[in-house]
Amino acid sequence: MIDQNTPADALCAFVAGLRYEQLPVPVVERCEELFLDWIASALAAKGMHPLPQFEAFAHAMGPAGGPAEVLASRGRTSPYFAAWVNAASSHLVEQDDLHNSSVLHPATVVFPAALAAAQDVGASGAEFIAACVAGYEAGIRIGEFLGRSHYRIFHTTATVGTLAAAVAAGHVLKLSPEQMRNAIGSAGTQAAGLWEFLRDAADSKQLHTAHAAASGLAAAYLARGGVSAARRILDGEKGMAAGMSSDADPARLGDRLGSRWALLETSFKFHASCRHTHPAADALQAVMQREGLAHGDIESVLTRVHKGAIDVLGVVDVPTTVHQAKFSMGTVLGLLAVHGDAGLESFRDHALSDPAVAAFRDKVGMTLDDEVDAAYPKRWLGRVEVRTRSGACFQGAIDDPKGDPGNTLSRAELADKARRLAAFSGAASPAEIDALIGRVWQLRTAPRIGALLPSS
Template sequence: MTATANATAADRLARHFSRLTPETITDQAKTAVKRLLLDYLGVALAGSQTESGRIAGAYALADGGQPQSTLIGGNGKAPAAQAAFANAIASHSIELDDIDVFAYFHFSPPVFSAALAAAEKAGASGAQLLAALAAGCEMMERVSRAANPSLRDRCYHSTPTCGVFGAAVAAGKLWGLSAEQMVSAIGLAGAQASGILEFHGHSMQKRFSPGPGARGGLTAAHLALLGFTGQDTVLEGPRGFLKAFTDEPDPSQLTAGLDTPYRLDIEFKPYSCARPIHNAIDCALQIRRRDEPRLEDIDAILVERHPSWAHKHQNKAPESYHAAQLSLHFSVAVALREGRALLDQYSDRNLHDPAIVRLMRITDIAADPSLPRGVSCRMTVTMKDGRRFSAQVDYPKGSIQVPMSDAEIEAKFTSLAAPVIGTEAAGELVERVRGIEHGGRVGELMALTQRRRQAGRV
């Protein structure tokens, strides 16, 4: 490893994460990753039962191999890299996975899928898993902050492109990589960074996105463990990740504040759609509760968004639930109609409902640079008699400023997990996650995520 004075970003990050232990991660980070672990397991369990989740699970088993890591919501195990791939897809299949504070990426599909698969293969403890999750999330966020918003604006998907680095670091921690080997894992992760935003349609394309990131992270860590070396300048080098993927990078964000405790802020989704749409849903629900507008008397709906997101999520005629989850027009309409925006609302029955179709048609989006945040939203509902109802939301439900409580996260988990594994196993998973740093091996936790076939348990 290079001398400190000339150390590359990968060098410095590798040393930083090599020093991170279950005893040195902050209480704030520990709480954040425990809350996210429960949320992730519920989302992945429900996602495993979708068409995209089932196909990914079947793919993971198709080629055989050693049964090393659990397929969440399935009935078997697959090689670790394949399990990570399938679980990442499952956990991204219902649009209820977590989000960072800038709404650029999801931590858990690449990082948690890779870490759980690696931990189970290694026979790791819950305490070791928590440290690896904290390290992986920090690595992913550092890369995103160095690359965004330019990365997004160049049509790259931050979840896999940044997530592969976090997945590699998390797996490397669990497999005991030295600092030198961790540098190589980071370099090899960069060689696999990929993912584009061309998925706003009726296909399953978006669900696939985090799978290669999770699998690539395990591949990078495993090769590094075996002695395969990676490039230490992969992040900030003249032909590195930031140069290739961004126009306006900020390399200082890669290593800013390495000597101080890292605050890991993770936000959670109460609605089953793309996170930047949540502000509009909150506006719609506020107007619905406060003003009780008759849907048939609404003449127009104007949604003003910050220019950062104003031209995204525009689709007045989604053709599948996949597309509806990326449609602000559909989300606003269904929230006004049903007072909810969960997976049940993003359904075929609503795609062609005349009332919802009309509301989508009369909804327009405009940019307003005066709004304070990138995801800020102001909605004005104009009635046929001229009355106007307005609401503005800068911080959506589930954000750091308007958080979901532990009870709300547990209720979300149970609603998603119990139909797949049964109420008894779901309750036991809640208890195990609560005390995971004091519990046994990660494999014992993952055994509870297997689908139950017995009568009365599904």
């Protein structure tokens, strides 16, 4: 048994014991919405580099069939490799969700692991939802615990994602509290992922989520099989915080368990870019609409941002790939200013090739803003200063970027986004995605998760 002397103990006991019946209806509904949004992100990446390389590796190293579904390719394989490929897939087009204060993208690590395990053991929709909520609640609190110093070097979705995936898969597997602690321990000691790849526009972001989901799932299955692990992997003397953080706050691990539902704080992405660009993007759009400005009227845009935005976006100067363009503040603002849209098609068609977007990009600057930085990561404030060719200067400010909990997307908007993402890659027909949307909105009643799409 686990004593509850520490916040880490309390978190472990909470997630191991969490039952569907405890969940408030809005949590269940939001979980379904996040799941649909995740499926759409996974489908949108079909055929996009480096996903075919990941699929080829899984095909070479995994079994040719199995209980678990690979969404983009509609193949079936073992839970391990299904989690691995689906996680890579769902973090590729930068349309998956984000939790602000943990700076964690929970969906891309929680759902692939939980789905693969659920398809393996034949879990019900309600069991799947409870497991995913457990993964969100654990992952978000662990991300908050490791803090800003961790995120400065480590890709939290990769590191913490391993633990979130382990908790979700472990919950599907109905691990005991002691087994859950072992799953968390085996996950934490496999947690990895460094931001260094970003300056090279390299393919590691997908490897990070693949690694997190699969290693987390492995941790859960190994725990079920009797493999033990460190009891204090989070806060022990030689644990994650000791090795990978300088501002860890253990109290965050036990923050209002069972009364605060962190899953509800998760943001949906409206623009198809790094979330750090969204507050300024929305603020710029607000100014342009309010003042009736066209992109040609604008001389310069100064975005006032938090430090994390500079850390992540500051390494990108002139983007060389569409994926890297999603981390270029100037490109994102340029797409919105010139084309009124920063969705997947805009990025594909204009981000690298449109001279007007490139010209606008060079007008955009970033500067650290103390007020914005103090609010971060709890709130992601958007502040821009727009100077026009005629010499005017306008301030733009938004406090809740579109998709944030205070400005969330409706089920109709999410369904529309899912249709657009599926159509973008052609991974599912309109009829297929409509049928799937209908099923996900009723997920809680499904006796079994089953296959999401017909086999190819």
